[in-house]
Amino acid sequence: MCRWAAYSGADVFLEDIISIPAHSLIAQSQKAAECKTATNGDGFGIAWYGQRPEPGLYRDVYPAWSDCNLRALVRQVKSGLFLAHVRASTGSATSRNNCHPFTAGRWSFMHNGQVGGFEKFRRHADMCIPDELYEHRKGATDSEVLFLLALQQGLDADPKTALERAVARMEALSRARGATPHMRLSVAMSDGERLYAARYSSDSVAPSVYYRWSSSMGGWAVVSEPLEQTGEAWNELKPGAFLTLTGDGAEIEPFQPFLE
Amino acid sequence: MCRWAAYSGADVFLEDIISIPAHSLIAQSQKAAECKTATNGDGFGIAWYGQRPEPGLYRDVYPAWSDCNLRALVRQVKSGLFLAHVRASTGSATSRNNCHPFTAGRWSFMHNGQVGGFEKFRRHADMCIPDELYEHRKGATDSEVLFLLALQQGLDADPKTALERAVARMEALSRARGATPHMRLSVAMSDGERLYAARYSSDSVAPSVYYRWSSSMGGWAVVSEPLEQTGEAWNELKPGAFLTLTGDGAEIEPFQPFLE
Amino acid sequence: MCRWAAYSGADVFLEDIISIPAHSLIAQSQKAAECKTATNGDGFGIAWYGQRPEPGLYRDVYPAWSDCNLRALVRQVKSGLFLAHVRASTGSATSRNNCHPFTAGRWSFMHNGQVGGFEKFRRHADMCIPDELYEHRKGATDSEVLFLLALQQGLDADPKTALERAVARMEALSRARGATPHMRLSVAMSDGERLYAARYSSDSVAPSVYYRWSSSMGGWAVVSEPLEQTGEAWNELKPGAFLTLTGDGAEIEPFQPFLE
Amino acid sequence: MCRWAAYSGADVFLEDIISIPAHSLIAQSQKAAECKTATNGDGFGIAWYGQRPEPGLYRDVYPAWSDCNLRALVRQVKSGLFLAHVRASTGSATSRNNCHPFTAGRWSFMHNGQVGGFEKFRRHADMCIPDELYEHRKGATDSEVLFLLALQQGLDADPKTALERAVARMEALSRARGATPHMRLSVAMSDGERLYAARYSSDSVAPSVYYRWSSSMGGWAVVSEPLEQTGEAWNELKPGAFLTLTGDGAEIEPFQPFLE
Incomplete structure (x- = not known):
């Protein structure tokens, strides 16, 4: 299990989300x-959008709480759209390539959750990645496969449907060759324009997701747990929901993985 | 605050202390x-004695629980005398040179505790290190200064007295320029022949030290907390005590830092 | 391209091969x-055999020339059978899992060379690894695939034939989907009993391999280039040759990759 | 000896200096x-100014050529004032705290050169650092001491004189307790407003410094060696010269270290 936080809105210093709040991602x-x-x-890792369509990416294998580069970077860099993640490995090695977010072209993607028994069917999952995306298979996590399958299923054209299909494929692999829980998922991802999040599980335990409009920052935050443990209210994203955050507001749709 | 464990006796795999026990140092x-x-x-760090008078040293900045090199090393290497440490920084940077144990010649040294307000008088502490030992001042911790002052005070000739004098000097610096608590100390150290430990504080809270003869391993373990939380009894080293472990047994003497 | 050195014989300190010779592996x-x-x-990486059938393994992402842990380790550890490698990446990331040697059970394996166009057919190569060995596919190098294919082909039963078959499969993949040069190979590997080396190429340029009996150490060294650039003679292993080093001597056989 | 490059002018991507030119700093x-x-x-390290008076800082212990974080960062971040450095250690450890640039408040500082016999008088150099700056003494390099002495001598009020005095003090220590060459220096530093460079040596061999106005970028580059090895002319900064780069142009003054 991991923790993550993402932001979309007016430019803020990354530290306004990542290290300053009382229960910031670094505190978490x-x-x-x-x-x-x-x-x-x-x-840990951060992906942030600036003056290019593709995000910047900074990931490292140290604990976020002690990394002086991370502290300096989030203090200096401003962005209006970014993802940040701190990792608790559920088995795969501590290496940069296993740290979230993952990126490909304009897309960034991060995940907290589980695909039950992944190590038993990692080879089969890898085989589902098409040739043209395999260069992006750099690590050994289930989350990176999920991202690449979603790209294959058309993230650019229809993010929600593409992610539903990718989740369904991984869940089917887990049912066929893995173990319970087959799928527990909380995802945040972006194409550099909009920020998306999804919450889902194949059983009754879906990893938490919260979101909130911050009038002081002028933007949306979406997080695996609130950045302050008191005060201004956070909205809970319900299990089986897909969230799209834009300048115009928050849109919520049902999230229903299905196999074609 | 940190955790440490040391061993002296018949050759064992390092993992018999460091990773196998239920509440092993890696678990801690x-x-x-x-x-x-x-x-x-x-x-974290390990110093172990083998076929040379000087110890081997392996220290790194990652959490001990995830370092595959540490796991492989302690599984492969046997030793009859070694020190191991996992670190929780109280302020100084996470760098190899700030990881314990520290070594110089035949000596190895590790510490858990506090020298109150050290950052305020770090320069004055550094000034106390003599020219001929300054090449060993590689990091920025209070613990490394303590070790070098003890070397200066004659660790080779009389380990207990040398450590008492070093502790007294650091405690005096903390009283003059630092903050409370002036000295909380639990040390383990070795010259490659014997294993020593000390427990002391300038107030009523001394960091814990336990020791035990293991008949299954044929050696002494001395630790900051027991390696199993049930079962065979561990002896508590009392505050203000200095422990010497040799093949002949355990000797306990009063530990009374004093300024000459 | 990379450099490697291996040793089999009476116990020596690892540094006798890795850091002490004038043109030691660290110098290289x-x-x-x-x-x-x-x-x-x-x-870089080292795999060494001691009191267990499986080797110890220490790999890290820093340059070998500056790693203080490597210096300390090779100074302290003695072994009668070990492999050591320093890496120059030809594309894949600098990560521990991409460093040689690779190990699985009793086997250790390292490689210098090229499989032309590997990135173009990495997915196809991964698909050739059987389910039961896929847990050992931790990185993204061609060399690790080669090792796992050799294991599949029966390294335990017949090391030479197994390696020939694995090389043939990889060379065929390169011919079908990759680029020239299809295969340039210099391998050293061990099962904990004997030390093996192979030299081969699909064109006229095979990476160099040398070997020598050292009477001062009482053992065989096999290397990608001599550890001293003058003095006692090194034997060149010819292209298309497979070398087996045991207590009884050096045996050379033809090495002819073939597809069944 | 090390290599460095700095820039002052219109905002550019850091990669325009650090990785894109044919003989970029990463190539060097x-x-x-x-x-x-x-x-x-x-x-390696980079310090860059953005929307705060203090610079951001990113330093790490890996070779610059293979660090994916560095590549991503310099591709994403724009700045109108930055310093970048790649290190070849002359003895002190490879640790983040020994990597350039060094920063304190608004200042950033980097150095290529030598202070002869520094290890022999490191303790004496450390003792020259005043109490109030000692918290910034984090590593063990001669360059960091030089920077802190310059701060003490009044970098804010008069950068050239402050650096002259600091260099003079270090050169005097080397003459008294060190070795030849007593001082070889090429420095770049900034207060977030202007970019300064100095070139000097106590003998006839001063490390090279070049500078150039780039009309394509709209700014000044100052470097230890040219970023392209052909084409548009670079100006050599002469030994014993101090360079100030502002929007108005380049000013050159004599640089003459002296003891008060």
Whole structure:
């Protein structure tokens, strides 16, 4: 299990989300509240959009709480659209390529959750990645496969449907060759224009997702757990929901993975 | 605060202390029981004696729980005398040179504790290190200064007295320029022949130290907290005590830092 | 291109091969002589056999020339059978999982060479790895695939034939989907008992391999280039040859990859 | 010896200096042309000014040529004032705290050169750093001391004089306790407003410094060696000269270290 936070709106310093709030993502790396693993010390990453269509990417294998480069970077860089993640490994190695977010072209993607028994069918999952996307298969996580399958299924044309199909394929692999829980998912992703999030599980336990409009920042935050543990209200994204955040507001749709 | 474990006796695989016991040092890096900070993820180190008078040294900045090199090393290497440490930084950077154990010639040294307000008098502490030992001042921790002052005070000739004098000097610096608590100390150190430990504090709170003869391994273990949380009894080293472990047994003497 | 060195014989300190000789492997990491890339600074690794059937493994992403842990380790550890490697990446990331040697069970394996156009057919190569070995596919290199294919082809039963078959499969993939040169190979590998090396290429340029009995150490060294650039003679392993080193001597056989 | 490059002018992507030119700083990390050590693989760093008075700082211990974070960062970040450095250690450890640039408040500072016999008088140099700046003494390099002494001597009020005095003090320490060459210096530094460089040596061999106005970028570059090895002319900064680059142009003054 991991923790993540994302933002879309007026430009802010990354630290306004990542390190300044009382229960910031960096604080959560040491003491998460709504997570099976309180410590998320197996690496971290940030993807941020600036003056190019593609995001910048900074990932490393150290605990987020002690990385002086991360502190300096989020203090200096401003962005109106970014994703950030702190990792608690559920088995795969602590390496940069296993840290979220993952990126390809304009897309960035991060995940908290589980695909039950993934190690048993990792080869079969890898084989589902098409030739033309295999160069982006750099690590060994289930999350990276999920991202690449979603790209294959047409993230550019229809993000929600593409992610539903990708999740359905992975869930089917887990049912065929893996273990329970077959799919627990909380995803945030962006194409550099809009910020998307999804929450879903194949059983009754879906990883938490919250979102909120911040009038002080002039933007939307979407997080795996609230950045402050008191005060201004956070909205819970319900299981089986897909969230699209734009300048015009928040749109919620049902999220229903299905196999064609 | 940090956690440490040391061993002296018949050759064992390092993992017999460091990773195999139920509450092994690696387990403690994630969930320590008797420590202010449950997570000790700011680096680790091992110093072990083999066929040379000087110890081998392996230190790195990753959490001990995820380092595959550490796992492989402690599984492969046997030793009859070694020190191991997992670190929770109290301020100084996560860098190899700030990881324990520290070594110089035949000596190895590790510490858990506090020298109150050290950052305020770090320069004055550095000034106390003599020219001929300054090449060993590689990091920025209070613990490394303590070790070098003890070397200066004659660790080779009389380990207990040398450490008492070094502790007294650091405690005096903290009283003059630092903050409370002036000295909380649990040290383990070795010259490659014997294993020593000390427990002391300038107030009423001394970091815990336990030791035990293991008949299954044929050696002494001395630790900051027991490696199993049930079963065979561990002896508590009392505050103000200095422990010497040799093939002949355990000797306990009073530990009374004093300024000459 | 990379540099490697291996040893089999009486126990010696690893440094006797890795850092002490005038043109030691660590010296070669900065200034190799017979290599397209003089600098081999993209990580390193050592696998050594001791009191267990499986080797110890220490790999890291730093240049070998500056890693203090490597220096300390090879100074302290003795072994009668070990492999060591310094890496110059030909494309895949600098990560621990892409560093040689690779290990699985009792086997260790390292490689210098090229499989032309590998990135174009990496997915197809991964597909050739059987389910039961896929847990060992941790990185993204051609060399790791080669090792796993050799395991599949029966390294335990017949090392030479298994490696020939694995090389033939990879060469065929390169001919079908890759680029020239299809296969340039210099391998060293061990099962913990014997040390093997192979030299081969699909064109006229096979990476160099040398070997020598050292009477001072009482063992065989096999290397990608000599550890001293003058003095005692090194034997060149000819292209298309497979070398087996045991206590009884050196045996050379033809090495002829073929597709069944 | 190391390589560095700095820029002041209209906002450009950092990569326009650091990785895109044919003989970019990253190219120089592998194959420098005017440097005693062609390989500068012992870490790197960048300091860049943005929307805060203090610079951002990113330093790491890997070779610059293979660090994917560095590549992504310099591709994404724009700045009108930045310093970048690739390191070849002359003895002190490869650690983040020993990588250039160094920063304190608004200042950033980087250096290529030598202070002869520094290790022999490191303690004496450290003792010259005043209490109030000692918190910034994080590593063990001569360059960091030089920077802190310059701050003490009044970098804010008069950069040239402050640096002259700091250099004079270090040169005097080297004459008293060190070795030849007592001082070889090429420095670049900034207060977030202007970019300064200095070139000097106590003997006849001063490390090279070049500078140039780029009309395509609309700014000044100052470098330890040209970023292209042909084409548009670079101006050599003469030994014993101090360069100030502002929007109005380049000013050159004599640089004459002296002891008060």
